[in-house]
Amino acid sequence: MYPLAVYKKKEPWNKGKLVGQKLALKQKQIWAIRIRLEISGNVRDLALFSLGLDSKLRGCDLVTLRVRDIALGMNIQSRAKIIQQKTGRPVQFEITEQTRVAIKALIRKDALDNSDYLFKSRIKDSPHLSTRQYSRIVDGWINSIGLEGTHYGTHTMRRTKPSLIYKKTKNIRACQLLLGHSKLESTVRYLGIEVDDALEISESIDI
Numbered sequence: 001m002y003p004l005a006v007y008k009k010k011e012p013w014n015k016g017k018l019v020g021q022k023l024a025l026k027q028k029q030i031w032a033i034r035i036r037l038e039i040s041g042n043v044r045d046l047a048l049f050s051l052g053l054d055s056k057l058r059g060c061d062l063v064t065l066r067v068r069d070i071a072l073g074m075n076i077q078s079r080a081k082i083i084q085q086k087t088g089r090p091v092q093f094e095i096t097e098q099t100r101v102a103i104k105a106l107i108r109k110d111a112l113d114n115s116d117y118l119f120k121s122r123i124k125d126s127p128h129l130s131t132r133q134y135s136r137i138v139d140g141w142i143n144s145i146g147l148e149g150t151h152y153g154t155h156t157m158r159r160t161k162p163s164l165i166y167k168k169t170k171n172i173r174a175c176q177l178l179l180g181h182s183k184l185e186s187t188v189r190y191l192g193i194e195v196d197d198a199l200e201i202s203e204s205i206d207i
Contacts, residue, residue: 021155021159021190021192022151022152022153022154022155022156022159023151023152023156023159024156024159024160024163024164025053025152025156025160027164029145029147030053030160032145033049033141033144033145034046034049034050036141036144036145037049037141043102043105043106043109044106044109044110044119044120045137045141046102046105046106047099047102047103047105047106047118047119048062048119048129048134048137049141049157050096050098050099050102050103051065051070051095051099051102051103051118052157052158053099053157053160053161054093054094054095054096054099054161055080055093055095056093056157056158056161056162056178056179057082057084057091057093057158058084058085058086058154058158059131059134059135059154059157059158060085060086060131061082061084061085061086062119062134062157063117063119063128063129063130063131063133063134064085064117064128065082065117065118065119066114066115066116066117066118067107067112067113067114067115067116067117067118068114068115069082069118070095070103070118071103071107071114072114073114074104074107074108076095076100076103076104077095078094078095078100079092079093079094079095080092080093080095081093084180087180087182089180089182090180091178091179091180092177093178103118106118121133131154134154135153135154138152138153138154138156138157139152139153142156158179159190159191161178162175162178162179162187162191163191165178166191166193172184172187172188172193175187175191
């Protein structure tokens with residue numbers, strides 16, 4: 001006879017953990033991090049930070065970018081397009097002038113070829129940064145300006161620019177396209193727009 005298997009109920013993965021949407025960075029926080037990276041001379045992190053904000057890519061797509069995805073030799077494109085790993089859908093993003101300068105400095109420093117990964121890992125067996133390494137790097141940026149680390153993460157980088165764009169323009173369709181979402185409802189939920197708008201309205205009412 002076979003032994004009787006005893007079923008053990010698994011605990012939910014998020015039990016006892018702080019979960020929820022990660023906060024977007026504010027303009028002054030972006031500049032605080034950027035200035036620290038510039039002063040420290042951290043070429044790779046400055047390029048990673050700048051392109052992370054511009055591209056609005058998920059961590060898995062950002063860390064696997066190759067030079068050829070965004071550049072022709074030393075000529076960094078002002079716009080690029082990639083296929084998202086999670087959805088298999090194409091998404092376009094802009095690369096601003098200050099980001100192009102940072103990327104060009106990284107390519108020059110690391111002597112990168114077109115086929116090279118843009119963000120090389122410092123671990124021998126890994127050809128590029130892992131998403132876990134990227135997460136730790138983001139945590140370091142957040143801690144460097146005194147923010148509460150549990151409220152921020154890699155999705156902070158993805159959410160920041162669309163959040164700023166929405167606050168300025170209220171154009172949710174533009175945010176959807178920039179994030180590569182197939183449904184508008186996904187963008188609304190991702191940015192927490194309905195909640196933010198409701199709170200802003202509530203804060204403007206004195207009773």
